[in-house]
Amino acid sequence: MLKRNCCDGFTRSEAMRRAIAAGGPCSTREWDPRMPLPAGTGVDRRRFLLGAAGGMLSVYGAGRLGLTNRVLGDGIAQAAAGPSEPVLVSVFLAGGIDALSLLAPVGDPLYRKYRPTLAVAPDQGEPFAEDPRLHWHPAASSFASLHAAGKMTVFPGIGYTTPDMSHFTSRHYWEVGQTETRTLTGWLGRYLDVAGSPSNPLQGMSLDGEMNPTLATAHNPVAAIDRPETFSLWLEGVWGDVFDWTLDSAAGLGTAQRHIHDEAVAQVAEAASEVGIVRHALAPFRTADGTAAYTSPVTYPNAGDSDFPQRLAGLAAMIAAGLPLRCVALTSDDQFDTHSGQAGTFDEALTLVADSLAAFQADLEARGIADRVLVHVWSEFGRRAQENGSGGTDHGAGGVSMLLGTRSTGTMVGEYPGLTSLDTNGNLRENVDFRGVYCSLLEQWFDHDAASVIPGASGFPRYRLVR
């Protein structure tokens, strides 16, 4: 499942752009009194609160329609007006990123034996200061800079015992925070269930255009969007007050039916209800013509067929504006499942991820909110030590993970596992359990007892991750 760039293909983001150009999904036909903030002026916290209040007034005004989702509007207003909460951003590098390329053990004499065609040359990439055997991949120079600045903690041998080499199983374990295939809630979703609000869907925000399983809750509402400026609804032949009443009616019916006994009906109803809330909350981030109503103080990479950098830009703007976000999850566009032709695709994908995250970090710092945000970067496994015959690598076990932010300790946790102690399948052995990292993050970043979120929490070691 190696991703190849098709000559005539393009991704969702470009499809959306073309559709917009054709008067499509974000056309100007939506009429909304709260929307027209001047483009390019940015949206500050005060403006957001004003905008949100305006939105809620209109919901209150429709109260006789039975729109009980005004309670949910209150949830957002309360959360936004309270003290600023710490934010954890989970970034999933899909496919299993190759640890032996990201942090290349150029000083390990076995490295070139296992990687005859894929090995990073000894004179390439920045040295990794905490272990002289390792070099950052040349495409990860942005990570090297962040690490050198003390803003990135690296886990060079992360995983779990009895590794599963299936993408879906291993990814699922990381998403749910336990090695149990039947769990239906994500580890951050469970945190939001016990520590979050029953009325603030923005507390758990997926930026994948669909729900990220890490955020799946059992009870409390969460939201899925692409970017704040693209979340927009319109109706042909319906406008003005009637348009607003229509959308509020759809949301209100959802709120009224979301606890209905039939699970399928309840699932649709819950989504309808949350759409109503999110629509009002994000209105200030979108201009009347569907473009971003915020500006970024830094330049993000322009990736052509990927909107990963722009999703991070939107996230920084939402946090800066005071939206009550607590847990955020997004997935890199590019697959790191490099079974063949690894050299080119890996470099391209890694450059985009590293440069985008560096821009995000700079954005947070420029906005003065960097101390509130930690970014957890992970992948479902590392790859097999021995490269395969297709110029690629197969699924492995022990891998690499990172924690980015001004308040991360910046000190390596665990160590490079080395190529002399591979497991029976020829994979790197892990020396840090990802569940110990989750427990440490819950306790040190959210000041929350990990036992109520991670099963068997007391059995995992804790690492000092936050300063």
Add this chain to the structure above:
Amino acid sequence: MAALPRSPIAVHHGRLTEADATRLLWRAGFGPRPGEARRLAKLGLDAAVRSLTRPHGPARLVGRRPHGEHGQPLDPINVWGDGHNWWLDRMVRSTHQLTERMTLVWHSWFATSIEASSAALMLRQNEMMRARALGNFHDMLVEVTQDPAMLLWLSNSSNNKWSPNENYAREMMELFTLGADRGYTQRDVHDQARALTGWTNDWHEGAGPSNFRYDPALHDTGVKVIFSQRGKFDWQDSCRLCVEHPLHPSFLVGKLWGYFVPTPPPPGTARALERAYVHSGYEIRPLIEAILRHPHFYRGPRMVIPPVVYCAGLLRALRGSIRTNAWAWICQQAGQMLFEPPNVAGWDYTHWLDTSRWAGRFSAVNYALMHDVLDPSAKHYPTHEGPGEAVEKALGFWNDPPLSPHTRHHLLEFSRRAQRGIKADWEQVSYRILRQNALRSLIPTTPEWQTC
């Protein structure tokens, strides 16, 4: 019509109601056309099921031909999204609804993405799956294993004796035939990969992949141990070993059942279906006929209608057709772009909704109604139309769908709200038109309409 074969598996008793037939048409097809559920109900259960599982003659496409925004024909090979639109059109117009629905099941079961190959290879796979939609699973697995799009997607055309690539070997067991961690080990994956060696293809700059073939020189002829059996196995053996594995029938029955009924089969039913499956030599049609007649199909809880089924169903209900290329990105936003499943595991049929996907469905309604929008600047519209009449008119527009009193009441409250909004004289006409357009949009977005 002849009766279906007798079966030890429970069969739904009593009359097939119009509501039952509606559910059958949504779950085994793409929703009813106007009047279709009533006609199907009159046939009775067996004949109704048989009309889906054993349709007469070749499939016909009924209704207007699809085209893009500017009237141009669809170009599935060269235009982004038109492959999706081409298949969506078949879902809307084909007289063999279950064949299309089962093709969709197999597309998710053997989820292959255009990202690794090309539109032409995806369409070739699609035709293969359609031809075998209700056929034999073993044959299907053999076809899928040598299918070019799959050979690229799961790297099996890069799998050779010098360097086995486990990608296809693992997924054929985990996702296609046995289930995760059911009856195989890493050793089996490794030797299965060796058995599957030998496939290859050419690749030329500009032309892409071509000349997919089995080359014995690339095949590992050594002895393999797979599921505790020793032999000089090849790719056909690896397909056979998977379907003959004792845990395969339970995997297949459970997974296939789950596409049609949201609650798991009762243990006795599951065992009887597994026996029937093995006894028939891995035939799919008898299983489908049993599932579509089972009492739990008709009396159990509802299912969320999958996004492409929802879109096709909107157009079928309106006797509409594909008249824009937009359906591709609409379905993508709603969470189901054809030929682009999210990963090798296919779509998650238990979680179709979130805020973004709901918004995608809302767009679908908007586009389905595009040609029926009343012009709000029109001079004339009955100004005596009250809130209740407006709701009845909009429900009639959608062929009076069976919505609960609660949902109807909610629509009525909206209608009253719009009526109270009329202040100025000019709004007497325009607000009623806006309201009628709005009601037509609200009805298919209700949770009841979106489930079956």
